[in-house]
Amino acid sequence: MRRPVVLFDLDGTLIDSGPIILASMKHASLTVLGREPDEELVRSAIGGPGLIAQMRDLDPDRVDELVDAYRAHNEPLHAELEAFPGVLDLLDVLRGEGRRLGIVTAKRLRTVGLAIDRIPELAKMNVVIGAEDTERHKPEPDPVLEALRRLRAEPAEAAYVGDSPFDIRAAKAAGVLAVAVGWGGIHPDERLLREEPDALVHTTEELYAALGEPGTT
Missing domain, CATH: 3.40.50.1000 (HAD superfamily/HAD-like)
Incomplete structure (x- = not known):
């Protein structure tokens, strides 16, 4: 073999799971930062070192808030x-x-x-x-x-x-x-x-x- x-x-x-990841990244950015993220930047980071690193790219000063908002939105979507x-x-x-x-x-x-x-x-x-x-x-x-x-x-x-x-x-x-x-x-x-x-x-x-x-x- x-x-x-x-x-x-x-x-x-x-x-x-790509669609729910993108949706949750958008939700976290809008909720915490009041703006939509750069979708190409988000896409290019998916599959890499992990969620904390991705959120650090969005705003290094608000990583914890972004992670919490992402997870609150993302976890229920796993039912789909x-x-x-x-x-x-x-x-x-x-x-x-x-x-x-x-x-x-x-x-x-x-x-x-x-x-x-x-x-x-x-x-x-x-x-x-x-x-x-x-x-x-x-x-x-x-x-x-x-x-x-x-x-x-x-x-x-x-x-x-x-x-x-x-x-x-x-x-x-x-x-x-x-x-x-x-x-x-x-x-x-x-x-x-x-x-x-x-x-x-x-x-x-x-x-x-x-x-x-x-x-x-």
Whole structure:
């Protein structure tokens, strides 16, 4: 099996959460700062070092207020979350082949839990790495490497699948196969391609092919 360990980003990769992230960023900025944020700036930061860093970019003096406003707006919206089409079926196929799967995200574990409550199939992951699990976050390799450490796996055995430039950089820095997905709705293909992923895919069938079939080397 070419990649017996497959790690996934959460937002924009497994779950279609881009719209609620953007809505909550807009709400926080309007509520706290009285102005709409620069949407391109917001989009470009999604998937990176985390919410606090994003809010620091909006206003470094009002980070706590912005974070509180964001979370108050965002958490109830998890009741509307859906997985991207075909993703859960692909996870079942990979799991049935004996591959070990994981989530590596910049979200807090509590917030990951809200997504799992909405989409219980995500609870079947072998490992979940959230914001609390490493001091450094994507694009640093630490979260990906922590997932591998817990799975007792080597980078050469693994792939990391994500929808943002930060995911690709983290994967490459960790020495795992870097697979970008183009269905996230936040980062355009050209931005992803600038990071030189090992593959850019737009369907779950293409993703399966990029991961390699069981028994291949």
